[in-house]
Amino acid sequence: MYSGSSDGESHDTSTQRKIPPASSMLWVRNLRRYIGSGAGLGSEALMELETKRILLEIFKEKQQKSQEAGTIPSFYKKKPEEGSISQRVQRLAKYRFLKKQSDLLLNADDLAAMWVCLRENCVIDDATGAEKMNYEDFCHIASVCTEQIGPKCRRFFSPSNFMKFEKDEAGRIAILPFYLYVMRTVSLTQARIDMSELDEDSDGFLQSNEMESYIGGLIPNLAQLRDMPPAFNQMYCRIAAQKFFFFCDPHRRGRACIKKILLSNCLQELMELHQESEEEVTDTEQAENWFSLTSAQRICDMFLALDKDMSGSLSKQELKEYADGTLTEIFIERVFDEHVRRGKSGAKNSREMDFDSFLDFVLALENKDTPEGLTYLFRCLDLQGRGFLTTADIHSLFRDVHQKWIEGGNYELCIEDVRDEIWDMVKPSDPLKITLGDLLGCKQGGTVASMLIDVRGFWAHDNRENLLQEEEEPPEEEAQ
Numbered sequence: 001m002y003s004g005s006s007d008g009e010s011h012d013t014s015t016q017r018k019i020p021p022a023s024s025m026l027w028v029r030n031l032r033r034y035i036g037s038g039a040g041l042g043s044e045a046l047m048e049l050e051t052k053r054i055l056l057e058i059f060k061e062k063q064q065k066s067q068e069a070g071t072i073p074s075f076y077k078k079k080p081e082e083g084s085i086s087q088r089v090q091r092l093a094k095y096r097f098l099k100k101q102s103d104l105l106l107n108a109d110d111l112a113a114m115w116v117c118l119r120e121n122c123v124i125d126d127a128t129g130a131e132k133m134n135y136e137d138f139c140h141i142a143s144v145c146t147e148q149i150g151p152k153c154r155r156f157f158s159p160s161n162f163m164k165f166e167k168d169e170a171g172r173i174a175i176l177p178f179y180l181y182v183m184r185t186v187s188l189t190q191a192r193i194d195m196s197e198l199d200e201d202s203d204g205f206l207q208s209n210e211m212e213s214y215i216g217g218l219i220p221n222l223a224q225l226r227d228m229p230p231a232f233n234q235m236y237c238r239i240a241a242q243k244f245f246f247f248c249d250p251h252r253r254g255r256a257c258i259k260k261i262l263l264s265n266c267l268q269e270l271m272e273l274h275q276e277s278e279e280e281v282t283d284t285e286q287a288e289n290w291f292s293l294t295s296a297q298r299i300c301d302m303f304l305a306l307d308k309d310m311s312g313s314l315s316k317q318e319l320k321e322y323a324d325g326t327l328t329e330i331f332i333e334r335v336f337d338e339h340v341r342r343g344k345s346g347a348k349n350s351r352e353m354d355f356d357s358f359l360d361f362v363l364a365l366e367n368k369d370t371p372e373g374l375t376y377l378f379r380c381l382d383l384q385g386r387g388f389l390t391t392a393d394i395h396s397l398f399r400d401v402h403q404k405w406i407e408g409g410n411y412e413l414c415i416e417d418v419r420d421e422i423w424d425m426v427k428p429s430d431p432l433k434i435t436l437g438d439l440l441g442c443k444q445g446g447t448v449a450s451m452l453i454d455v456r457g458f459w460a461h462d463n464r465e466n467l468l469q470e471e472e473e474p475p476e477e478e479a480q
Contacts, residue, residue: 079201090202094196094202095197098193098196098197101189101193102190102193104152105152105186105189105190105193106149106152106153106182106186110149110150110152110153111182111183111186113145113148113149114145114149114153114179114182115179117141117144117145117148118131118133118141118175118178118179119131119175121133121137121140121141121144122137122141122175123137123172125168125172130174130176131174131175131176132168132172132173132174132175133172133173133175134170134171134172135159135162135171137172138157138162138173139157141157142154142157145157156181156182156185161178161181164181165177165178165181187271188262191262191267192258192262194214194217195210195214195258195261195262196258198210198213198214199258204257204258204259205255205256205257205258206255206256206258206261207254207255208241208245208254211241211244211245211256211261212234212237212238212240212241213237215236215237215240215241215270216233216234216237218270219233219236219237221274222270222273222274223273223274223275224273224292224293225273225293227293228293232296232297235296235300236293236296238355238356239290239296239299239300239359240270240290240291240296242356242359242360242363243266243290243291243359243363244256244261244264244266244267246359246360246363246364246372247264247265247266247370247372248260248261248264248266250372250375269289269290269291270291272289272291273289273291273292290363290366299359299362302322302362303355303358306318306319306321306322311352312354312355313352313353313354313355314352314353314358315352315353316332316333316336319332319335319353319361320332323365323454323456326404326454326455326456326457327453327454328397328400328401328404328452328453328454328455329400330396330397330400331380331397331400331452331453331454334379334380334381334383335353335361335380336351336353337380338379338380339357339360339361339376339379339380340352340353340357341357360376363376364376364377365377368445368446368447368449368450369445369446371440373446374436374439374440374445374446374449375436377449377453378436378439378449380453381393381397381449381452381453383396383397387435387436388430388433388434388435389433389434389435390432390433390434391419391423391432394419394422394434394452395415395416395419397452397453398415398418398419398451398452399415401451401452401453401454401455401458402415402418404455405455405458405459408455410459418451418458422434422448422451422452425442425444425447425448426438426439426442426444426445426448427442447461
């Protein structure tokens with residue numbers, strides 16, 4: 001086969017010219033140097049290089065800080081300075097967000113219109129006479145409310161909300177529980193918005209002064225507090241706020257979580273003052289509600305009566321007169337050891353109980369069956385600070401109760417029998433010690449605490465059957 005060049009001449013392959021490698025070519029080396037300097041890149045490529053350089057510097061800076069700080073991660077973020085642009089932007093954004101959320105809420109007129117729609121489009125149960133609606137009625141009412149009130153009521157008429165309520169055999173729900181659910185949701189949402197407005201640093205917690213401001217703003221809208229003397233307003237807010245912090249700030253950090261406040265029974269108890277006037281409530285109900293005006297005045301009068309020297313704080317001797325002197329001396333001593341701060345002078349007699357500590361003291365004694373109240377009392381009962389009570393602790397605590405019991409002219413009793421009875425009531429997991437968890441789990445922790453600190457509490461336990469019988473007996477009808 002003929003093989004050759006186009007001009008008919010043959011060439012030996014061994015004599016052909018070899019192509020040098022690319023790296024040895026001058027123009028390749030010059031091009032690489034040109035590109036490497038960045039001068040020949042386009043704008044996008046330059047931007048990528050610059051971004052890569054900045055990110056690398058940031059990474060190296062953080063890495064250096066981490067090495068200097070050790071293994072502890074950063075957990076503190078400095079807040080914007082007062083009056084700075086960042087703080088103003090943050091407050092403006094917060095204000096606009098809260099205003100938008102407030103505009104989405106149903107007002108009083110909207111709620112009234114929803115109730116009318118519910119009643120006009122429901123059916124009457126023949127058996128009970130209750131006003132009910134099935135799911136078709138529910139959807140129809142949703143359409144009517146949306147037309148009359150607006151789209152902001154639509155979220156309450158979701159299928160999941162319908163399924164939350166108890167249904168009868170026909171698959172119907174009562175309209176009243178549904179309406180109360182809407183009202184409570186609106187009320188809690190409005191409360192959260194109001195609290196968030198008062199939260200200056202926007203950390204989700206309220207300080208004591210912020211909580212007092214929130215309560216002060218509620219007073220004109222609470223039916224039972226409208227006639228409160230203006231001079232008592234500040235003191236009332238202080239008393240009311242202390243209960244929120246007692247139950248929502250268990251570690252006594254001076255701030256209460258807003259979410260915890262909204263879910264607490266305290267807020268519900270405060271909102272009960274909306275419902276009716278003071279005259280329509282019995283004296284017992286007024287005394288039992290910590291937030292009633294009667295209860296707040298009772299607390300103030302109690303503190304003033306105990307403060308014999310009018311110093312604004314209570315000494316141990318003055319506090320012993322609380323509840324007619326039925327509390328034991330060892331318990332009063334333990335209260336001062338665990339829950340009263342020492343004075344700045346450091347002297348032995350400088351430790352006195354201020355008004356806020358007195359409020360915590362009263363709240364603990366009046367709420368012994370709650371985890372918060374029992375935790376307060378258990379710290380006093382735990383004489384050695386070991387986290388548990390032994391038979392020796394029970395004996396030491398009840399010895400003062402026994403002394404007051406005998407001084408009151410009661411029958412002789414055996415301390416060992418009472419100790420064994422307490423052990424039977426609690427049934428601790430460890431037969432040699434009683435922990436706070438044991439007291440909370442036995443559901444009689446408040447009774448046990450009363451038996452160990454208050455002779456009147458032991459008397460109530462000893463006469464529980466007679467007291468129960470008196471409560472169950474109906475009052476005698478008056479002769480006609």
